[in-house]
Amino acid sequence: MTTYETLTLRVHWEDGYFEILDQTRLPQEEVWRECRTHEDAAEAIENLRVRGAPLIGAVAALGVWVAHERGEDVHRAIDRLRRTRPTAYNLFWALKRMERADDPRREAERILREDAETNRKLGDHGADLLPDECTVLTHCNAGALACVDWGTALGVVRSAVFHQDKDVHVIATETRPVQQGARLTCWELTRDGIPVTLIADTAVGYVLASGEVDAVIVGADRIALDGSVANKIGTYQIAVLADRHDVPFYVAAPTSTIDPETETGDDIPIEERPEDEVKTVQGRPIAPEEVKARNPAFDVTPPELIDAIITEQGVVKPDEVADLV
Ligand code: MRU
Numbered sequence: 001m002t003t004y005e006t007l008t009l010r011v012h013w014e015d016g017y018f019e020i021l022d023q024t025r026l027p028q029e030e031v032w033r034e035c036r037t038h039e040d041a042a043e044a045i046e047n048l049r050v051r052g053a054p055l056i057g058a059v060a061a062l063g064v065w066v067a068h069e070r071g072e073d074v075h076r077a078i079d080r081l082r083r084t085r086p087t088a089y090n091l092f093w094a095l096k097r098m099e100r101a102d103d104p105r106r107e108a109e110r111i112l113r114e115d116a117e118t119n120r121k122l123g124d125h126g127a128d129l130l131p132d133e134c135t136v137l138t139h140c141n142a143g144a145l146a147c148v149d150w151g152t153a154l155g156v157v158r159s160a161v162f163h164q165d166k167d168v169h170v171i172a173t174e175t176r177p178v179q180q181g182a183r184l185t186c187w188e189l190t191r192d193g194i195p196v197t198l199i200a201d202t203a204v205g206y207v208l209a210s211g212e213v214d215a216v217i218v219g220a221d222r223i224a225l226d227g228s229v230a231n232k233i234g235t236y237q238i239a240v241l242a243d244r245h246d247v248p249f250y251v252a253a254p255t256s257t258i259d260p261e262t263e264t265g266d267d268i269p270i271e272e273r274p275e276d277e278v279k280t281v282q283g284r285p286i287a288p289e290e291v292k293a294r295n296p297a298f299d300v301t302p303p304e305l306i307d308a309i310i311t312e313q314g315v316v317k318p319d320e321v322a323d324l325v
Contacts, residue, residue, distance in 0.1 A: 016069035038077035052146020057090030116149035126156030126310035140232035141184035142219025227303030227318025228265025
């Protein structure tokens with residue numbers, strides 16, 4: 001088959017280019033954008049047209065493949081793509097694989113195919129943890145839109161609903177500043193017919209205290225060897241609240257998110273994004289122009305707040321992740 005197509009990607013293997021679903025335009029419009037050079041791929045990653053750790057890795061791999069197809073210096077392409085976003089480990093994992101590959105097309109194909117398979121496996125492991133009828137709170141978007149296919153945290157929900165016939169209701173946090181929860185999680189779950197209710201980030205404490213949530217499931221951008229997890233800003237405060245209210249807190253991630261060279265959470269580089277993302281909503285100003293804003297894109301949840309990490313190799317305790325890599 002010459003074209004490989006998922007919710008997020010269309011890869012035209014024989015024609016040497018690929019398209020991405022531009023996530024900055026969702027949910028209003030479904031716009032596909034061509035990536036014909038590694039710079040197109042880098043721009044798409046930097047500007048969050050594609051985002052989510054596994055998808056960032058996959059698009060970077062495709063960026064290296066298109067550079068190779070064009071007869072360009074693959075190492076320069078890799079250097080450029082490495083500088084796009086600092087936190088998601090899957091980016092560096094995928095680029096390392098591409099750097100070592102004799103056949104960039106075959107390696108990119110493998111990375112894409114493996115992501116889709118891995119997420120189904122971890123989804124099935126995670127689904128076993130959920131009661132037959134339950135409410136799951138999730139943060140940001142760790143769904144099919146964040147991956148090549150199926151999703152991680154939402155992959156667990158999909159497996160529970162479609163493979164185990166469970167009745168799952170999702171509560172999605174808005175996820176300021178750029179609202180991946182409202183725009184993306186709500187869009188993809190609605191499309192699949194999975195019931196979802198949107199809450200403002202500020203409602204998390206109220207909702208967890210009410211007793212209506214059976215589990216929190218989030219994704220991860222980088223997991224350190226001590227079991228600390230970097231994920232979208234706001235994850236840490238949800239973990240603290242889940243602990244306070246005895247709600248299980250699970251992280252769903254492929255083992256490609258575990259960084260074998262990062263010992264602790266303190267060693268994880270945290271991306272600081274432009275302050276405009278905080279001072280605007282969908283491009284509209286919401287604060288005085290001269291005010292300063294801070295925009296850390298991720299935070300770190302320590303292992304003691306995490307009940308389990310769900311991977312394609314099985315469900316483990318945070319202090320067991322080092323054994324998986
Ligand atoms: O800034 P983003 O949208 O790339 O951040 C995404 C997240 O934090 C996700 O939760 C994480 O990458 C896991 S995706 C399966």
